[in-house]
Amino acid sequence: MFVFFFYLDALTTQAEDVEEAVSTTTSANSQQTRRGIHVVMLLHLPRGATNKWCASYDLRWRLAFVDGVHAANNIGLPPVQDMIGKSMSEVVAELEMKKVLTASFRSALAMLQYPSERNNLQVREQIAHLLSLMDQPFFVDFLTELVSEMIQKSKSNALDEASGTRDDESALVRSGTFQGALHGRVIGAVSSTLAIALSHGDRNHMLRLLAEESLQDLWKRLFLESFRQMQVFETASAKKNTRQRSGQLKMGEMVSVVSDGYQGSPFSAEFPFSFFLDRHFSSMRSLSEGTSEEALDKQFAVLNLGLDGHLEDETLLERYTRDLCCMHFKAVDGMPPDIQATLLLRLLEVHGRERPQTLAALHFRLWSAEQEAHILFALLSAVPQAHTPVVDLLQSPSIVEMNTGERLLAVLAAVTAALDPDANFGDEWENSRAGYLGVSVLSRVPIEVVYPASA
16 A cells, blocks of 8 residues: 655645646556555645635545644643534633643733732742642642633633634734634633732732642632632723723733732731731721720631631741731831731730730730831831840830830830930930930831821
């Protein structure tokens, strides 16, 4: 048996050559003595070519249209015949999601717009972290469920190419094949929804917390609760549709990653989705501020988040306190965030005369200690050399018996002493050199810290 294979390109091959190839193979097949000859003629017709080809074939020829020669399942996508008559959500439900997510997450990351510029090392570390997560079944299953849910809700991710080319008429030409165009729409739908998921998951740089196995269940649970309660996908879709109607929608639409640090400053959270819990407690403040820690904890328990009462892992309280400090207070110049959070936790401990044991206790005490903490941190920013003596002062047992005014006066004395060791706070300190220095230090504290607008 003989097989002749002809490959002809419409842009470089003359029409006479095609006709000659057809004639030659037809005459060869007509010879009874040459039975068993099979001829394959592949005619490459580039999309957009103006040439019209016409060749005569008799009944012995079988004609087939070859859309592409690359196997679709190499990247976890189905062939064209498996997508016919199905919606986008039905196609996505049958994808090999680990392959598709691995192929899509870089495009999704490129759509994220962070509040501060990141360097190449940070981007490479993030990609390496996500690649490691893609090898963990829990993360792939989690993203599969989330992406499928978003695509099922979406009205803009149509699978048919006719609706797709309304936004970009050259999509089919760029893809080269019909299968490639359909795959492009599937990958586009997965990438855009994945970008929305990552923008929420990496809010305050929380994706890195998934590297800690002990936090994975809490991270997933609070992600889903916050994602659905805050209607993250619905909000992003509404903004996209608004820009689409106004003609401002562009390919690779950017998705903003929000920072919840003090006055929008970026920070790296230590507790999964602490901003979400902080919002809930803030909404309870008007009704619970004058009650008790126990009453606030009962109100928080109604949310059924599983974080009411005493937490089994005490380190979670320390992590959450650090995030509270970053979200509610300006960073102290020259002081590590962990030390500043330790000072805040000590201040809350002093206000309650014992270490707080619940998230509700942290917030209840924060409401009464907030102005004092602002003044404390402003003083420490004004006089960096006072960091160590003030930390030592707040850790001393005597500080517990002082009221707010006495504590601030003691802190001011320590700050002034750091400026001038010879200054002495006596009974008439206001008329002394120490008093002068104290007033000078206070003058460096912003007026809105001492007298907040809400006061």
